[in-house]
Amino acid sequence: MQGCIALGINLNATVEFVIQNYRSRRYRAGNLITIDKEILRLRTQGLTDEEDVVLWKGKGDVFRVGFDTNQTWNLxxxxxxxxxxxKGIWFSGSTPKYSVMTWIAAHNRLATGDRLLQWNAQANAQCILCKSAVETRDHLFFSCPFTEAIWRNLTGKLLGQNYSPTWSQVLQIVSKNQITGVKKFLLRYVLQVSVHTIWLERNGRRHGTAQRPPSLLIKFIDKQTRNRISSLRGRRGTLFNQAMGIWFSSRD
Known part of the structure; x- marks a missing residue:
């Protein structure tokens, strides 16, 4: 709106009207100078008898009739x-709210204790789950004794010799081809539900809500995983038809 006022152009004016009636002025703002030069260039070039159309600027500064969301996003x-x-974060069958939380954790953007210290030197940075170490992303997932017990219970049998509570190694396992097929989906999904559940438990404790032991969190994550498998069976091919049996066989 401010640009239209500065240029003296009505918001609903057509290209034809602007080219024919625009009065050039002296501007200081670079974008207004660019628009002024373009209008004068089009006036010199002359108008055609064609109707005005809306064109979208795409890749390579090429104008097209159709709007391309992919090109717009990248531009x-x-x-x-x-x-x-x-690939370990965004995969077929995931749940968006769990994926987003894990994506934030992967970027180390959760407000963990060590990050709170960067904003406030007096902040309590101690892990509220184990009370024995500074709370970092890598400690919370899953080096903390409290969360490691959860992770080991849920994934120990699925991972076997590949089991690790180290965050960087966990991300590598779910992103590469060390584990394949249904097990890979289960590990990815359990990771995301675990990250989301543990972070909510951590926040709840910091704000004084009732504390839940690892056994209850394990039970909750297990239920969410089984519910997701049930919702996918029969709709996503044969891969997910085997998931429930494999998941049950991995539980104690």
Whole structure:
């Protein structure tokens, strides 16, 4: 709106009307100077008898009639190299709220104790679950004795010799082909539900809500996993038809 006022152009004016009636002015803002030059260039070029149409600027500064969401997204952000763990976060059959929480954790952007110290030197950075170490992302998932017990119970049999409570190794396992098929889906899903559940438990304790022991959190994560498997069976091919049996066989 401010740009239209500065240029003296009505918000609903057509291209034809602007080219024919626009009065050039002296501007200081770079974007207004650019628009002024473009209008004058089009006036010199002359108008055609064609009707005005809306065109979308796409890749390579090519204007098209159709709107492309993929190109628009890539043109409006700074693109970075793909991280190796993205396949372990975004996968078929995942639950969005769990994926987003795990994505934030993968970027180490959760407000853990060590990050709170960066904003407030007086903040309590102690892990509220074990009360024996500074709370970092890597400690919380799953080096803390409290959360390691949860992770081991849920994934010990699925991972076997590949079992690890170290965050970087866990991300590597769920992102690469060390584990394949149904087990890979189960590990990815359990990881995300575990991250979400543990973070909520941590926040609840910091705000004085009732504390739940590892056994209750394990039971909750197990139920969420079984519910997800049930919702996917029969709708996503034969892969998920085997998931419930494999999940049951991995439980104590």
């Amino acid at each position: 409006t952000r700074v693109q970075q190299a793909k991280v190796q763990w993205y």
